[in-house]
Each structure stands twice: as structure tokens, then as C-alpha cells.
Amino acid sequence: MIIVLKPNQRQETINEFVNKLTTNYDVQVNTWVGTQSTVLGLIGDTTAIDSEYVAAQEFVESVKRVQEPYKKANRKFHPDNTVISLPTGQKIGDGSLALIAGPCSVESEDQICEIAESVKRSGAMFLRGGAFKPRTSPYAFQGMKAEGLELLSKAKKKTGLPIVTEIMSIEHLPLFEDVDIIQVGARNMQNFELLRQLGKTRKPILLKRGLANTIEELLMSAEYIMAEGNEQVILCERGIRTYETMTRNTLDISAVPVIKKLSHLPVIVDPSHASGINWLIEPLAIAAAAIGADGLIIEVHNDPSHALCDGAQSITPVQFDALAAKVKKLSETVRAL
Template sequence: MAVVIIILKSEVTEDQIQHVIERVEALGMKAHLSRGTYRTIIGVIGDEQKIGAEPLRAIPGVMDVIPVLPPYKLASREAHPQASIVDVGGIKIGGGNLAMIAGPCAVEEPERMMDIAAAVKKAGANIYRGGAYKPRTSPYAFQGSGEEGLKILREAGDAHGMPVVTEVMDPRCVEIVDQYADMIQIGARNMQNFVLLTEVGRTRKPVLLKRGMSATIEDLLMSAEYILSQGNSQVVLCERGVKGFDKVTRNLYDVAAVAVVKGLSHLPIIVDPSHATGRPDLIPPCALAGVAVGADGVHIEVHDCPERAKSDGPQALLPRQYAELVTQIRKLAELFGKTISTIGPEKAA
């Protein structure tokens, strides 16, 4: 059952009003006419699918059609009042459990991946990240190492007892990424790739969905709805900055979006200050701001030699810098009654 309000034009005629009511009732929905001093409206109650499928705005005399409930039904707080907790290989995200996702932007040679994994695990990271498939602005830039990179990432994660997350860019690659990853990432550029979202939704792997660079909060939640509608309830949102006009940072870090999403949706949301700012000096304070405003985790790029990184080296923290930041996050988490999630004995066994 859904409810919408049809706002009629100020110059609407009685015949047009009656036609709107007749059209609504012919569709099997109930119409409730309300006349105000300056505006006439019609409340409509009926089947959600019928309301969404009908071009009510095209009826003569109609100015606008406004849904009373949000269009993202499954992602909304109305559908699921309690905050969801997503399990990634034994690491819980949400409900007071913080995900500390760290690693290089791209999967690199095995030795380096092992070294970085050891460093971030020692610092307190609980999920290892690295891109085997890289969406790059230039066709000449490093595009990732494909399945070989997936194998390297998997081996590094297993060697250090961390689940791994990596990005998928193409629906044709979902199956192979699903074989290696504990969590599948949808990057900012693909947030509204609806074919990809649908395909990932058919898996039962947790999904990390990043906000698009020009996406509204509703856009983000509607993209999550695509995944949820396929039966995959394990979705974690990620605020990674949107395009702004000031070039002092890579993107505009919309930390307020975290608090807004918390009010609108039951899904966990984490922050990615690496992509949001693109500046190592700004990553620690922005990470702390995200946790303070309610984020369920922090996604940070870490590299032991940024000048040699195959992708996004300038925005990576050094392992020692990451360790210092995790220490600060632990203190802040304690203040808010949250903990950095660890793998339980039953998962570690």
C-alpha cells in the first residue's frame, strides 16, 4: 500500500478535477479530494506498483505528484526501524561495530601486498582492500591486474586473517570477483550502473556501495534499493565525497550526509576520507569527523611507498600514519560506545 498526493494546478477546472478522480478510481485506487484556499489536492491510496507505473503527472490539471513515503522502501527506516548489521567474513559493520578498511588503491606485487597487509593489520585494520579492476579516467593508466590481482589480494588477506573487499566494474566479472572477495565494492563511477547493481544483488555477498560523485542522498539510497530488491540485504553505504567547485580538495567531503542517511535508512554507512579529500594531511581529521557524526567505519588507502604506488599514491597514508590514526579512532569510538570489530573465535577457527 502506498500514498501519494496529487497537487492540482491553480487554474484547474471542475471537469478536470472529476477526470483525475475518475482516472484514479479506474485504476483501483482510492481518491480523497481536499480543497484549500489556494490549492486543491487529491490524496491517493492504492497499490504501490500501480501508482509507480502510471503517468499521473500527465493527466490534465495535475501540477505535481508527491509520494508520502520514500521511494526506497527496503532501504528506509520505515521498512526496517532497527539498524542493520552486515557481516563481512566475521567482521561486523553497524550496530556499534566499526569497520576499519585499509590497503592500497590497486593490487600490486605479492610481496608488497603482504607487507602492507601485515602493517595495517598490526595497526588495527579489520578488512583488507585493493583494486584488481581499476576504473581510470585515462585509458592509458594502469587498469588493474584482473584475476591475478584477485588471487594476490585473497592470499594476503588469508595470510593475515582479514576478509577482503575489492571493486567490480562489469556485470561479466561479478562471478569471478564473487569467488575471491568477502565483500564486493561498487565504485562511485558505477553507483548508477543498474545492470551491475542488479547482478551484484543476485549474489549473497556483502556489498560496499560508494556514493557517486554527483549523486544525491536519495540517488544513493535508490541504488541500494536495486541491490536489496534482488534479495541481498548485506549492503554498506560509503560517503566518499561529491564534486564541488573548490579545487583545494579532490572532492567535497559531505560528512553531514552520514547523519542524514542514519535518519533515513537502516543500512550501515562508512566514510572514505582518502577519496573525499585526496590529501594525506586531511585524512585523519576527516576520518575522525566521520566517526564522530555516526559513521560505522572508515575506508582509507595505505601504502608503504606512495611514490611507487600504481594508483592514487598521493592520497595514501603511510603505515605509521595509519597506526596513529587508528589509535585516535579507538579513543573516539570508546567515547561513543563503539568498538572496532574483530573476528570471533568461531570465525577464526
């Protein structure tokens, strides 16, 4: 951390501040006195130092962090890729392309089982499906809730596909026993209480990037989970909010290589929410596979025009089958580049 002081400060003030830093934190402070201003350089573990606190000192001109504010999610302290391994053998982050597919929301036993069997045939390794649905409107369909989770379990029993589904409140956690990967949605990325509680579970957490959150904030939210002891976090880029209205969100494809550089955690891409348009899902899935995503999470519905939510961004099982074949082939080419 580099702290630029305002010109003409009393030496005592500076000394007092330096003492406070070295007393309270595990850091050393080097002082560089220039002709016009003084700069303090902090060495050691600065993650616990609040840069806003430093900036609030009236003799401080500006603060610059050199070290990242996250530790457990940081590749510097954990150079090897984290691989998420389910007891049933499925893996995310091992170099393969994990396909997670299923409907926006679970609607009936027939629907979820039919889709599960279909996406499994096409190569999906995980079944997604919403039981608790975060909807902008209180008047929209909110998911089948507990019943939806039971139907997911039935589909899992039939197909062997592990379940990925979203949690909206920690009070529902007891219902998630048979869920294999718990998803935190974009709107809850900074619901810190939820993150903390999920950090106490021992299930992998799929953490989606918030609509207007930076990559650093996403890593800090992962840190919340990891700081409680659960290091099985999968990050998901699902599009960010920009001024462009042609697509529902703007897929920040650069986030994949950037996160992989900064962190050891696996990164997957959600082309369905990123675009909001079904014909865009395949090209975005291809781009994500090409750039090295560890997986894709895709909305598939046997009858998109009757889907109870997000129909406009769902593809059919037939379309998913074509997509899966293409990204598989592409992945192989990319790995051989």
C-alpha cells in the first residue's frame, strides 16, 4: 500500500500515524521524503487495512493498494487451479468443459425429468433448475420452492446428474440437502450474511457476478465464503449491465482470462442470462469455450414458448444437443493450440 501525504505536514503527525499502523497491523512502513511531499510504503499483510480509513485521514492525499485485498481466492498464494470434485465423480476446473443445463425453473416432474434425460444424452454433466426464483415483480411466478427441490431430486435419481440450484435465503438451507452445488444469484452476490453462512457448509458454491459488480468485488465475495472455511467456490460470469440495450446484459468475456490470472478458482460462463436472446446463446457459448471457461451453464426448455420464466432466453433440447457437440469439438481444438 502506497500512501501519498499532503504537502507540508508536521513530522509528529506522520510519526504518530506510522506508529499506529505498525502497532495495529502486521506491516512495516517505509518513508520516502520528497521535496514536495512524503510517501509511505507499507510492506506486509495489508489486507486487513481499510484503504478508506487511510484515505479519511486529513493529511492523506491519496492511497494506492499494491497488494490485492483478497487472500484465499488469490492465485499468488495458491498457484494451482482449484478443482471442484463431487463425490459422484464430476469435476469443474480440471481442464474439461463442464456443461450445466436445465430449465430456468422446475415446473413439473415430467418437465424436469424429460429435460434432464435429454441434456444428459447431449453431454451435460450437471442439471440446473430453479426452485426458488428471484423475480423483479412480486406478481411473477416465484418458483415451486420446496416442491421444486423434490422434483429435482427425482430427476437426479433418474439420471444421476448432480443438481445445481439457487438459494435465496439461508432459512431454506435445510431443504438443500440433496443439492450438489448451491448457486448464489447475481442479485445476492453481496448478500454478505448469506455468503458467510454458505461458507460454513461443505457444499460447492456457484457464485454469480452481480449486474454491476467489478471482478475484484466478485473475488471479495468469494473470499467471504472461503474465509469461513468453504474453499469450493465456482465463479460465474453472466453479463454486466451497460448502456447497450440490444442484449439483456453485456457478456464481459474478458472476465474469464482476468479471473484466471488473479485467482485459482474455476470460472464458468452463463450465455443465457448474458444475452437474454436464444439465438445468441450458441455463439456466446462458443466464444466462452474458446477463451478457456471451465464450464457453461445454459437454460434448456422442452417448450420455451410455454416456459414459466425466461422463455426468451431458453434453447430447446435439440438446439442444446447441437451446441454441446460444437463446444466439445472446439474445446478439444483449443486445448491442443
